[in-house]
Amino acid sequence: MHLNRRALIMSSAAGAAASFTLGRIDIAQAQTSSGASSMAMAGSGEQLPGAYRYRLGDFTVTQITDGMAARPLDAGFVVNAELEDVQGALQEAFLPPDKLFIPFTPLTLRSGDELVLFDTGFGESGPPTAGQLARGMAAAGIDPAAVSCVVISHFHPDHILGLTTKAGEPIYPNAEVMVPEPEYAFWMSDDNKANAPEGRRGNFDMAQKIFGALGERVSQFKWDAEVMPGVTAIDAHGHTPGHTVFAIESGDERLMFLADTTNHPALFVRHPDWAAVFDQDAEAARQTRRRLLDMAAEERMRVAGYHFPFPATGHIAKDGEGYRFVPAQWMPVLDGQA
Amino acid sequence: MHLNRRALIMSSAAGAAASFTLGRIDIAQAQTSSGASSMAMAGSGEQLPGAYRYRLGDFTVTQITDGMAARPLDAGFVVNAELEDVQGALQEAFLPPDKLFIPFTPLTLRSGDELVLFDTGFGESGPPTAGQLARGMAAAGIDPAAVSCVVISHFHPDHILGLTTKAGEPIYPNAEVMVPEPEYAFWMSDDNKANAPEGRRGNFDMAQKIFGALGERVSQFKWDAEVMPGVTAIDAHGHTPGHTVFAIESGDERLMFLADTTNHPALFVRHPDWAAVFDQDAEAARQTRRRLLDMAAEERMRVAGYHFPFPATGHIAKDGEGYRFVPAQWMPVLDGQA
Numbered sequence: 124m125h126l127n128r129r130a131l132i133m134s135s136a137a138g139a140a141a142s143f144t145l146g147r148i149d150i151a152q153a154q155t156s157s158g159a160s161s162m163a164m165a166g167s168g169e170q171l172p173g174a175y176r177y178r179l180g181d182f183t184v185t186q187i188t189d190g191m192a193a194r195p196l197d198a199g200f201v202v203n204a205e206l207e208d209v210q211g212a213l214q215e216a217f218l219p220p221d222k223l224f225i226p227f228t229p230l231t232l233r234s235g236d237e238l239v240l241f242d243t244g245f246g247e248s249g250p251p252t253a254g255q256l257a258r259g260m261a262a263a264g265i266d267p268a269a270v271s272c273v274v275i276s277h278f279h280p281d282h283i284l285g286l287t288t289k290a291g292e293p294i295y296p297n298a299e300v301m302v303p304e305p306e307y308a309f310w311m312s313d314d315n316k317a318n319a320p321e322g323r324r325g326n327f328d329m330a331q332k333i334f335g336a337l338g339e340r341v342s343q344f345k346w347d348a349e350v351m352p353g354v355t356a357i358d359a360h361g362h363t364p365g366h367t368v369f370a371i372e373s374g375d376e377r378l379m380f381l382a383d384t385t386n387h388p389a390l391f392v393r394h395p396d397w398a399a400v401f402d403q404d405a406e407a408a409r410q411t412r413r414r415l416l417d418m419a420a421e422e423r424m425r426v427a428g429y430h431f432p433f434p435a436t437g438h439i440a441k442d443g444e445g446y447r448f449v450p451a452q453w454m455p456v457l458d459g460q461a
Numbered sequence: 462m463h464l465n466r467r468a469l470i471m472s473s474a475a476g477a478a479a480s481f482t483l484g485r486i487d488i489a490q491a492q493t494s495s496g497a498s499s500m501a502m503a504g505s506g507e508q509l510p511g512a513y514r515y516r517l518g519d520f521t522v523t524q525i526t527d528g529m530a531a532r533p534l535d536a537g538f539v540v541n542a543e544l545e546d547v548q549g550a551l552q553e554a555f556l557p558p559d560k561l562f563i564p565f566t567p568l569t570l571r572s573g574d575e576l577v578l579f580d581t582g583f584g585e586s587g588p589p590t591a592g593q594l595a596r597g598m599a600a601a602g603i604d605p606a607a608v609s610c611v612v613i614s615h616f617h618p619d620h621i622l623g624l625t626t627k628a629g630e631p632i633y634p635n636a637e638v639m640v641p642e643p644e645y646a647f648w649m650s651d652d653n654k655a656n657a658p659e660g661r662r663g664n665f666d667m668a669q670k671i672f673g674a675l676g677e678r679v680s681q682f683k684w685d686a687e688v689m690p691g692v693t694a695i696d697a698h699g700h701t702p703g704h705t706v707f708a709i710e711s712g713d714e715r716l717m718f719l720a721d722t723t724n725h726p727a728l729f730v731r732h733p734d735w736a737a738v739f740d741q742d743a744e745a746a747r748q749t750r751r752r753l754l755d756m757a758a759e760e761r762m763r764v765a766g767y768h769f770p771f772p773a774t775g776h777i778a779k780d781g782e783g784y785r786f787v788p789a790q791w792m793p794v795l796d797g798q799a
Contacts, residue, residue, distance in 0.1 A: 169521075169795040171601055174509045183507075190793040217761065217776040217787050224790060252794045263509055423555065433791040438555040449555050450788055452562060453771040455528040456590045457508040 172255070172262035175434035176457055179425070180373025182234050182353065183457075185263050188433040189227035189244025189285070190253035196222055201390060202405065204397050209390065216389035223387055227281050228435035229256055230380065230427055231265060232371060237351065238265070239272045241369065241380055242429060243285030246294055256285060257294075270295040274350055275302045276359075276382035276429070277366040278310045278330045279401070291336040300334075301350055304343040306365025307334070323403075359384055359415060361408030362401065368415060378436075381428045384415050388431050388448035392416065395445050416446050425451070510593070510600035513772035514795055517763070518711025520572050520691065521795075523601050526771040527565035527582025527623070528591035534560055539728060540743065542735050547728065554727035561725055565619050566773035567594055568718065568765055569603060570709065575689065576603070577610045579707065579718055580767060581623030584632055594623060595632075608633040612688055613640045614720035614767070615704040616648045616668045617739070629674040638672075639688055642681040644703025645672070661741075697722055697753060699746030700739065706753060716774075719766045722753050726769050726786035730754065733783050754784050763789070 173188035194200060200223065201209045210220040218224075232239045244256040260267065273295055276282055286300060287293055309315055310330040319327065334341055344350050346358040346367065359368040362383045369380040385391035386399040395412045398405035419426050419439040427436045428448070437450040511526035532538060538561065539547045548558040556562075570577045582594040598605065611633055614620055624638060625631055647653055649672065654665035672679055682688050684696040684705065697706040700721045709716040723729035724737040733750045736743035757764050757777040765774045766786070775788040 170514055170793055171512045173791060173793055176508055188791070188793045215778075216790075217778075218790060224792065226791070226793065255793055433793065440553075440555075452554075452556060453511060453526070453564070454562065455508055455511055455526045455564065455593055455771065 172259045173433040174259045174263040175436075175453065176263070177436070177451070177454065178376075178457065179232075179371060179378050180353075180376040182232050182371065182373045184371075184378065184427075184436075185231045185233075185265065186228055186427060186434045186436055187230065187259035187263060188255055188435075189229055189259075189281075190249075190255040191224045191226045192250045192253055192281075194223045194225055196220070200400055201397050202400055204394070209397075212390050212393055215393070218389055223390075225387055225430055226432050226435065227253055228427070228429055228431060228433050229285075230435075231260075231263075231270070232354070234351075234353065234373070237271050238269050239274055239351065239354070240270050240295065240298070241274050242276055242282040242382065243273060243294070245281055246285030246287065247289050248284040249281065253281070254285075267295050268297055270298045272351065273298045273300045274354070274369065275300065275306075276368065276380070277303070277306050277363040278326065279363065279383070280326070280329055282382075282429070283330065283333055286333050287336055291332070293337060293340065298340070300337055300341045301344055302334070302341060303356060303365040303367040304345050305360070306363060306367065307341075307343050309364040357415075359411045361404045361406070361411045363403050366408075366411075376425070377422075378425045378427060379415070379419055381415060381419075381426050383429055384412050385428060386430045388428060392428075392439065392446045392448045393442070420446055510597045511771040512597045512601040513774075513791065514601070515774070515789070515792065516714075516795065517570075517709060517716050518691075518714040520570050520709065520711045522709075522716065522765075522774075523569045523571075523603065524566055524765060524772040524774055525568065525597035525601060526593055526773075527567055527597075527619075528587070528593040529562045529564045530588045530591055530619075532561045532563055534558070538738055539735050540738055542732070547735075550728050550731055553731070556727055561728070563725055563768055564770050564773065565591055566765070566767055566769060566771050567623075568773075569598075569601075569608070570692070572689075572691065572711070575609050576607050577612055577689065577692070578608050578633065578636070579612050580614055580620040580720065581611060581632070583619055584623030584625065585627050586622040587619065591619070592623075605633050606635055608636045610689065611636045611638045612692070612707065613638065613644075614706065614718070615641070615644050615701040616664065617701065617721070618664070618667055620720075620767070621668065621671055624671050625674050629670070631675060631678065636678070638675055638679045639682055640672070640679060641694060641703040641705040642683050643698070644701060644705065645679075645681050647702040695753075697749045699742045699744070699749045701741050704746075704749075714763070715760075716763045716765060717753070717757055719753060719757075719764050721767055722750050723766060724768045726766060730766075730777065730786045731780070731783045758784055 175186045177184050213220050227244050229240060229242045229244050245253045285294060310327055316324055316327040344356050346356050348356055350356050353372050355370045357368045357370055359366045366383060368382050368384055371378040391397055395416055396409055398409060402408035416439050420441045423438060426439055437448055440447045440449050512523055514521060514523045551558050565582050567578060567580045567582050583591045585592060623632060648665055648668040654662055682694050684694050686694055688694050691710050693708045695706045695708055697704045704721060706720050706722055707718040729735055733754055734747055736747060740746035754777050758779045761776060764777055775786055778785045778787050
């Protein structure tokens with residue numbers, strides 16, 4: 124069941140193009156592209172599920188991979204850097220020079236009876252190398268019906284397509300879906316859609332379809348509000364108008380879920396002034412990135428990043444003009460941590 | 462089932478002391494120390510099994526955690542550095558300053574019909590926070606009866622106790638056990654035992670008991686020999702007299718299994734001239750470490766380290782007077798890698 128390597132890369136690149144290029148999002152197309160080869164990947168079952176737990180005060184966090192997408196690097200992925208410099212950063216990280224494997228890593232938070240999922244991955248509707256969240260949750264013994272709340276950082280497809288099945292049914296049937304008020308306002312507006320560049324309209328359609336299907340399950344929160352006890356929503360706009368990160372605190376432990384403050388850390392933690400093609404307002408995104416990475420480094424705060432390689436949690440260290448992501452040590456025992 | 466944190470650390474530190482301090486190894490003692498609390502840990506099942514796969518040419522490698530041991534850091538663990546400097550290195554790595562969590566990470570290699578295990582972990586006989594290899598193998602779908610060969614790097618307890626049950630039965634009933642000739646010669650010698658410092662004699666007893674029980678299953682290999690097609694044994698003495706690392710090659714891909722060339726990378730990759738208390742000949746171990754880390758960095762070779770945090774594979778980068786371990790990006794899809 125080994126897929127031909129080139130075929131897989133091509134196929135996942137095609138899937139990624141459908142889902143990633145904000146201008147060309149089309150749910151039907153993404154669903155088609157994840158058909159046969161996605162089944163083959165799932166059936167091969169050769170990579171093991173990626174799920175990892177740690178305590179955060181009284182909370183238990185589980186990081187779960189939704190998979191990855193391969194993205195060619197000759198297509199202006201970093202909009203304000205020379206390809207040669209981007210390749211230098213990849214070389215420094217021992218990554219291939221011609222394509223980037225972009226990971227997707229949602230997390231769950233258990234607090235008493237609450238089980239909260241932060242961002243959803245692609246669900247059934249992504250590239251063939253993604254959509255692994257359900258498998259990882261099963262490995263971690265997490266029943267989708269037990270999820271009491273889904274918190275969304277922003278409305279890009281890799282964060283919200285996994286809210287519903289292709290048929291529009293909720294994947295988390297008992298969950299309230301909590302979304303940032305400015306993000307909801309932006310994408311649900313027909314005026315904004317009409318004024319958007321052609322290439323961004325598909326994302327409006329997708330968001331309106333998903334949140335339309337979810338109806339009254341959806342509630343909105345404001346920046347600086349406590350979404351639930353211990354979880355505060357923080358303005359991180361730039362990547363999208365309502366992009367939000369979350370400070371999660373219990374006892375004297377603290378985790379910052381950075382969502383898409385940076386894309387792959389080897390590029391954008393290391394070089395925080397670089398802008399990925401996905402940033403809707405690159406300058407605002409850059410300022411947000413600098414502010415949050417600086418805070419994380421200064422306070423030696425534990426972070427999780429949606430596009431960090433699984434298990435996608437660790438710390439941010441200052442390094443020259445930029446930063447380095449230092450992955451947390453994998454602890455084979457849940458308690459007895461420092 | 463949350464264990465009291467302090468109790469766990471104390472209990473695992475006690476287990477670690479029994480198994481680690483080369484002078485005080487006593488199999489019965491280690492077994493006793495892993496009794497009740499080990500059951501509690503296993504029963505809680507709250508951390509997920511750590512098993513990760515990647516391709517290496519035609520081979521498939523699976524890294525599997527055997528767990529960890531907590532080691533207090535005020536006890537001369539680094540024999541030739543000030544505690545303050547050691548704590549500085551831990552601080553740089555965002556690790557706690559007062560204790561080190563030492564991971565154990567065996568790996569398996571599948572090549573055609575051969576399934577080879579490199580080092581065994583503690584099996585049933587280690588501290589309560591170790592002995593997870595069986596669980597990880599089960600998660601990875603690897604049947605102990607399917608292991609055709611166990612290759613041993615050296616005869617310290619965390620590498621060989623998992624060869625047999627407490628009763629002395631082989632855990633891999635169909636496996637040949639291949640060991641380095643100079644390591645076997647050293648530890649099986651009653652003369653060497655009689656001449657050894659008091660504190661090292663327990664390790665002779667343990668090795669003689671285990672390899673005695675295995676009898677004719679055991680075969681020896683020489684340095685520079687091909688242990689099997691694609692796997693070459695390399696002299697890495699110092700840590701022990703016969704400590705061996707393995708160059709694993711298939712097609713144009715290469716992995717160096719560094720075994721105990723370094724203990725925890727945050728200390729001894731970063732500071733290759735530091736010596737851990739476990740190094741039997743500290744100066745020879747230091748020269749071996751410099752030689753192998755330098756080769757890995759120069760050739761940008763993929764490495765795996767037994768005491769590297771799971772998944773324990775990545776690359777070595779030069780950094781000032783020392784090196785940095787750069788973990789490999791976790792690939793949620795087995796094929797389609799670079």
